[in-house]
Amino acid sequence: MAAITLMNVLEDEFGLEIDLDDVADLDSFQKIYSYLQKRFQVA
């Protein structure tokens, strides 16, 4: 549940929506960082 809350905080902070399907893979700072970089590159 803490992971879901963290994803919601990231959504708040970065103004994006994170699919629940992606949450299971985001289990480290590095993975989250890379995920965000990719999302912003795509955007």
Next chain:
Amino acid sequence: MTITEALRLTHDLSCDAQPFAVTLACGFTPLHLQTFLAAHLQQALTNRTVTISSGLYGNLIGTLESIAGTVLPDGLVVALEWSDLDPRMDYRSAGGWGANADSDIVSCARAMLDRIASTLVRISPGFRVALSLPTLSLPPLFHTPGWRASELELRLEADVLCFAADIAQDGRIVVINMQRLGEESPVAGRFDLKSHLYTGSPYTIEHADRLASQLARALAPPVPKKGIISDLDDTLWSGIVGEVGPDAVSWDLTRHSQLHGLYQRLLSSLAEHGTLIAVSSKNDATVVAKAFERRDLLLRPDQIFPAEVHWNSKSGSVARILKVWNIGADSVIFVDDSPVELAEVASAHPGIECILFPKNNYAAGLAMLRHLRDRCGTEWVSKDAALRLESIRQGAIFREQAAGGAAPEAFLEQLDAVVTFDFALDGEPRILELVNKTNQFNLNGKRYTESDWHRLVSAPGAVLASISYEDRFGPLGTIAVVEGQINGTQFEAETWVLSCRAFARRIEHQTLKILFETIGASYIDFNFAPTAKNGPLREFFATLLGEEPKSEFRLTRSQFEARCPALCHAVRKIKRAEDHGRNQPTVDQLFPDSFPGPATRRNLDWIDCNAWSLGFRGSYYTHERPGG
């Protein structure tokens, strides 16, 4: 509120604050609801540290049954959903929705509602419960197309409403208004199926925020405003009475001034439930008096006091009204159609809430009516509420007569004043209401939740007295509360409040006299703390101590008796605990040394004890006249 803001609110807390522990009972993963509930409660209870624990997933009734009858935390929140009534209504369940299941689901839901209701009523007294009815749409399980309500669906909804109506009779259980929730959180935006299936948390973030806000308000409601001061022209009625005349101002449908009529109806309703209503108008008083003679007024003239009608400034009028009411500007709403008048009053009376009457904006008018009800509405109807305005009106006459001529003693002697001490009303909501809203004569300004208060007054050795008063000007109702701990012949006063309506009658002196005499104490310790508003209490103690107290202090009986003025009240009866249908400590247990009677004398009957020697033994209502 965003999740980030909610988390920040709940993390930036003082370690010293007293905890406020809440149990959240729900059958789903509480997730966002829990986060937002903690944040909204933290906003309402700034001097507490809110903690929330939740029950087991999928077992709301189990959570409730596990806490019923036990010592509860400070509050309980129940977020009911359809899936709690029957698992077949849960999208995560594999239960069938066939023809045979429909009626069975309704039957099972009804049985579960009965079980929840019987569990909730077993929750210990003194604890507040906030409950939301199902907020999500029913799954498409009934045979009718979605645009048509099936009979079973309607029966299911009716069962839920009957359940809510039944449990709402218990004043401790607050059912949130689902229509209001619908305005703040549209039904279509509440459910997140993917989140529900993946995590067991069915609410969207927005819905969790809105629902948590309502539940927090139900658990920790804001203090209602005490009075409304209203303008007349283009506010209480449509038109300028000095220009068109008393017969031409209107508040009806035919002249398209119904909004003013609705405003009058709301004020009248609020007045009936204890909100003070006054008028401040720049007008010719004789013309206004004529207008108030009209029989079609929806706000009766006797519901208004005082009326400040003249050409002087409105800030001055408001000052005089506040003085008559004897309350602070922050307890009052001022309504006027003129932004200039609102600004003038706001600058002179910081804290007053100023509302512009929206003459031709019907949507804003409706919002204003609802806002006034929200700010002034009462949670229960108290018999004291009906007395409030009349007692203030009589209080003004009282002060005039007290100031005019006769010596204070002579005037007070003529009052036929009766002070009633009642030691057996700890569950009466008026008592806690009085403690929490009294500012000026308040020992320390402490505010209590229902659970705090319940713990305090049910502790071993706790003494609680509510005090009511009446004289030839009429009854004031319950106007004071004293609470403290007794230890042998020592008394430590933790709470003492006296309504400002009851000042100048020496009730505070009589209270101390009764406490000293009853307990047989040589001193009383007062858990005093200065506040920005408790000057009247400090001034009272300065007359006994020689100077205003700065912190906790002790008052000796000799100090009190040396400076206590003559008291002219009849001290009347203590109701026996049995009269209120509850078990209280016996009077012998509380005041063992103060009774001349046999040890079997029961139940807080110490005034009766005084009367006992005068031959009034056995009466419920006993009198002790000074020197009688």
